[in-house]
Amino acid sequence: MRVLPVGDSALLVEVSSGEEAQALHAELLRRRAAGELTAAEIVPAARTVLLDGVPEPSRTAARLAGLPIPRVLPRDQEPIEIPVRYDGPDLPEVAALWDVPPKEVGRIHAAAEFRVAFCGFAPGFGYLTGLPDRCHVPRRPTPRTAVPAGSVALAGPYTGVYPRSSPGGWQLIGSTDTVLWDPARVPAALLAPGARVRFVPVGAG
Amino acid sequence: MTDRALAVVRAGALTTVQDRGRPGHAHLGVPRSGALDAPAAALVNRLVGNPPEAAVLETTLNGCAVRPRSAVTVAVGGAPCAVTVDGRPAPWGAPVRVPGGALLELGPARSGVRSYLAVAGGIAVEPVLGSRSTDLLSGLGPPPLADGAVLPLGRPAGPHAHVDTVPQPGPPAELVLRVTPGPRDDWFSTDAFRTLVTRAYRVSAASNRIGLRTEGPALARVRAGELPSEGMVLGAVQVPPDGRPVVFLADHPTTGGYPVIAVVRAADLAAAAQAAPGTPVRFTVVSRR
Incomplete structure (x- = not known):
């Protein structure tokens, strides 16, 4: 684990894997809730957790340096279920990359248990991990100018659901009517970092 | 809509509603947003007696023009610019009383980029995640001002500040x-x-x-x-x-x-x-x- 200072009031904690970053994030949230850590923002990402708005960064960095990271992620919350029609336009390509018939893609995807590693790109857009390594796929060579809201998509190790229509280069395997982001709702984001997620196939898939 | 409102006559190149933003949601992919020149936004709020978190207008390079439906106290700060009420010069960096139906104009920035307009009571558009700021990256908050738009105003909180004037920033050479x-x-x-x-x-x-x-x-x-x-x-x-x-x-x-x-x-x-x-x-x- 490396703790890198960022400006005058932030720290970037870098670990060696995505799993470790998720465990570190859970541990930092726990410490903040217990009053052992002060940070305005705790922002997990692929291999790091950013602590922003830290009053005494050098002191906090020294305390973090030897922090033991629990190996087991908390499982206290039930998975969020997202119904999906596995009817995406990139289903045939993903099936070819996985070397399975197209109708198998939904079955394999829905069998995995996911966790929101981090959010970014757009409010409420979660980067979900949980697919086996052999199911990781590259981005499309040319991004689409408009991906419809509710599209369920793959890129690299991640699954994501587009909270609203936006440009995007991920491989689209399905769609959902679930509202991922609604600023009028509490909480606005359905998927927050650390949340467990399952995709449930619906309709002709 | 009540008469506590502001009609947008000329939106300008890019005028947005801004307050202190919505920090604390970065883990959900939500940018902080908020006034870019935060001290200038805080100062114009103080000049009209607003709390520091009240929403103001942030212009970009060429100002804007608005017409309050009823009399309001306003203050303009940030990038120095001409301020007029129905064509008559009014002070920059000081509280100004604008009669209902009068045209308040902020001219192009003489130096700098962004001028700030505070109205007593604040711009009272619906907050999103605790902030009224327009976030141009993610589209949260109200859209940038458009000609003909009407912005609701809040109730003035207290008396405006008693100041003669505030210093105008010189043009930044570097x-x-x-x-x-x-x-x-x-x-x-x-x-x-x-x-x-x-x-x-x-x-x-x-x-x-x-x-x-x-x-x-x-x-x-x-x-x-x-x-x-x-x-x-x-x-x-x-x-x-x-x-x-x-x-x-x-x-x-x-x-x-x-x-x-x-x-x-x-x-x-x-x-x-x-x-x-x-x-x-x-x-x-x-x-x-």
Whole structure:
């Protein structure tokens, strides 16, 4: 684990894997809730957790340096279920990359248990991990100018659901009517970092 | 709609509603947003007796014109500009009483980029996640002002400040940005960091609320490939593949995959918000506090 200072009031904690970053994030949230850590923002990402708005960064960095990271992620919350029609336009390509018939893609995807590693790109857009390594796929060579809201998509190790229509280069395997982001709702984001997620196939898939 | 409202007569190049933003939601991919020149927004709020969190209007380069439906107290600050009420000159940097139905105009910025208009009671559009700020990256908050739009106003909180005038900032000849190195300075050669803190840059016309883009010598990387996406802070000096540093401002993305060579001191970002395209930029390295 490396703790890198960022400006005058932030720290970037870098670990060696995505799993470790998720465990570190859970541990930092726990410490903040217990009053052992002060940070305005705790922002997990692929291999790091950013602590922003830290009053005494050098002191906090020294305390973090030897922090033991629990190996087991908390499982206290039930998975969020997202119904999906596995009817995406990139289903045939993903099936070819996985070397399975197209109708198998939904079955394999829905069998995995996911966790929101981090959010970014757009409010409420979660980067979900949980697919086996052999199911990781590259981005499309040319991004689409408009991906419809509710599209369920793959890129690299991640699954994501587009909270609203936006440009995007991920491989689209399905769609959902679930509202991922609604600023009028509490909480606005359905998927927050650390949340467990399952995709449930619906309709002709 | 009540008569406590403001009709937009001329929206200007880009005028947005801004307050202190919505920090605390970065982990959900929500940018902080908020007034780019935060001290200027706080000052105009104080001039009209608003609490510091009240929403104001932020103009870009060429001002705007509005017509209150009933008499209001306003104050204009930030980038110096002509202020008129029904064509008659009114003071900049002081409380001004505008009669109902009169036309309040903010002229083009004489220097700087962004002028701020506070109205007693604040701009009372519906808050989103605790803030009324327009976030141009993610589209949260009210849309930028459009001609003919009507903005609701809140009830004035208290008496306006008794001041004669506030000092007008002089035209910034040079934008000096103090930086601390890292967190990804090791992705660049030592020459690249020296280039950043010794060579001359200019503010690019492609700058916006997301970032202050620069023109100048490109910074060469020593590490190829992409950085796994990581959290970004306000003031981060991110270096995209073209090598020209970009300073992240209030609407910056919460995560990014280009390395951050340095971070600008928060206290210098208000000046960055007022640096017009073409302004010389000098990055100077300071030790971490």
